[in-house]
């Protein structure tokens with residue numbers, strides 16, 4: 215969100231001094247380590263009540279599509295290389311429960327008039343090379359990218375008009391009438407306007423206190439497969455599969471021939487996850503690998519990691535003006551690639567006094583609400599995620 219906000223500020227106010235400040239390295243956080251599905255459709259078509267909210271779906275589609283178009287312009291106009299792949303996403307089922315989820319999803323997509331097609335057993339097995347799947351639905355509007363490559367490439371494309379400060383955590387912000395002061399370990403940044411795009415950490419900056427539910431999800435990736443190993447996978451080429459059941463396993467074969475798997479959601483007290491959490495997730499990733507490619511899974515993974523998803527009790531998101539010359543966009547609620555681009559772009563436009571349909575939509579969306587006390591939320595999330603993981607069965 216922050217990188218796209220900085221890009222748009224630079225485009226609309228080329229004489230402004232723009233500082234993009236990140237506590238870590240750009241491309242090294244959740245946005246860079248995600249699965250790289252830039253999704254046009256509203257999240258989540260598998261939800262029971264998805265199709266009822268026709269207006270919400272159309273609005274979300276509008277913002278996401280604008281985000282994807284903005285990302286595409288970075289590829290085409292700024293030369294950002296990110297393995298851009300418009301092949302869409304496959305929601306694949308491995309169990310009868312998965313089949314039911316697909317049927318519900320297809321019905322919901324038909325009701326809201328969104329294109330999708332059924333993919334039979336032979337086709338999904340030949341696409342992925344895995345006999346694990348037996349049916350799928352393809353939705354065409356999703357773009358697959360290599361997210362870290364995209365973010366780092368975009369950061370480099372902005373250097374002429376954006377000063378980037380990496381490894382620079384803002385430890386305190388003093389909101390003041392003329393200039394806001396952002397303290398960092400190396401000095402103070404005085405800014406006329408501040409745009410906060412720092413996910414759950416926005417709640418530590420004086421706004422929406424205690425509303426963020428810190429949930430992590432985890433990914434693992436193999437090394438680059440050799441030609442023989444790739445032949446064992448037997449896929450037709452790079453692909454992106456999303457589980458039919460929302461607690462199942464997301465999988466990609468990347469452009470550089472690595473298998474990527476994602477599953478497990480868990481509560482992360484204080485927004486922190488630990489090595490033991492990564493180890494736990496990695497075990498589930500190995501089971502998922504064994505199920506999908508039993509002849510190859512002995513090679514294991516080269517990397518495993520987790521990343522923060524910021525959820526709200528009511529599914530709300532932060533967008534808009536938070537105080538005098540302070541603006542914010544945060545809380546991805548699970549998916550933030552297309553949204554991130556759309557929210558960031560719209561936030562910069564809002565800060566510069568522009569209007570747009572996306573700004574109107576986002577300004578009218580529910581904001582994150584304060585839920586139950588943390589300890590109750592933690593118990594609830596831990597129990598629900600464990601239960602849902604078990605219920606997803608072989609979809610994981």
Ligand SMILES: Cc1cc2nc3c(=O)[nH]c(=O)nc-3n(C[C@H](O)[C@H](O)[C@H](O)COP(=O)(O)OP(=O)(O)OC[C@H]3O[C@@H](n4cnc5c(N)ncnc54)[C@H](O)[C@@H]3O)c2cc1C
Pocket residue numbers: 215216235236237238243244245246247248249250251252253382383384385411412413415416430431432433476520521522523543544545546547548549550551552553554
């Ligand atoms: C394994 C995994 C797979 C995923 N797959 C997908 C997917 O395929 N598609 C999808 O749409 N979404 C996916 N997601 C979710 C996606 O990663 C997030 O929605 C997205 O990263 C949200 O972007 P963001 O800019 O809001 O927040 P973040 O990416 O979390 O960025 C927030 C930034 O704020 C910085 N920050 C925080 N506090 C401070 C401070 N005090 N000072 C300075 N900087 C600060 C952080 O360093 C960070 O870089 C996935 C997530 C994970 C973990």
